[in-house]
Amino acid sequence: MIVNDHSRDHVRFLQLHLGGDRNFQYLIGDARTGDAAAVDPGFGAGTFAAIAQDQGLSIKTILITHGHCDHTGEAAALAELTGAEIFAGNPEVVAGAQPLVDDQLVRVGGLVVRALATPGHAPDHFCFLYEDFLVTGDLLFCGKVGGTGSFFPGSSSQEEWDSLQRILLFSPETRVYPGHDYYGGPGEMKVSTLGHERDHNPFLNGTGFAAFCALKENWATFKQENGIR
Numbered sequence: 001m002i003v004n005d006h007s008r009d010h011v012r013f014l015q016l017h018l019g020g021d022r023n024f025q026y027l028i029g030d031a032r033t034g035d036a037a038a039v040d041p042g043f044g045a046g047t048f049a050a051i052a053q054d055q056g057l058s059i060k061t062i063l064i065t066h067g068h069c070d071h072t073g074e075a076a077a078l079a080e081l082t083g084a085e086i087f088a089g090n091p092e093v094v095a096g097a098q099p100l101v102d103d104q105l106v107r108v109g110g111l112v113v114r115a116l117a118t119p120g121h122a123p124d125h126f127c128f129l130y131e132d133f134l135v136t137g138d139l140l141f142c143g144k145v146g147g148t149g150s151f152f153p154g155s156s157s158q159e160e161w162d163s164l165q166r167i168l169l170f171s172p173e174t175r176v177y178p179g180h181d182y183y184g185g186p187g188e189m190k191v192s193t194l195g196h197e198r199d200h201n202p203f204l205n206g207t208g209f210a211a212f213c214a215l216k217e218n219w220a221t222f223k224q225e226n227g228i229r
């Protein structure tokens, strides 16, 4: 289903929920050429292709934020349905994928999407930036950050911190489109901005890396004390 339609002018930008653990997928398209990119097709390849078609778009590109299966599960199926090219930080996560390098520019019709290497939650993690739309995958959620530690092979809290500092250099108005609907605060929050996260995300509004690590250590208690699900 379509969660948010933030399309403007000829740019199509849809936030989707097609399954998984509150996973979000994204459709980025150029209505002038009819070309689109599908981000993180972990679920619902058929529905993903149908939603694109309803928008008058065909998926030519598949972008993977990182190799966890809830972000990649149906990438091969979607590529088979659409003939799309797959790009991933680690091309081994999906058969036939091409590797992304930092700051690579990926063309989606007339749109140019910038791929940003943002390791931390996973070593192969990328964010995708088009103008003020930033798809943050499992680096940054509304009010949270991606998990690190032994549960996530190859993860690094130091790299995640550095990646967060990198994206926070973009304009505070930059919109944050996360990989999961993990917000646990009051009301609903499926989309944020970098400025809002810098000021309100408990992992980012502390005193630095030591506070960031301390909160990761104490997250279960912090969540309980603050009523975060």
Ligand SMILES: [Zn+2]
Pocket (backbone or CB within 6 Å): 066, 068, 121, 122, 138
């Ligand atoms: Zn993940």
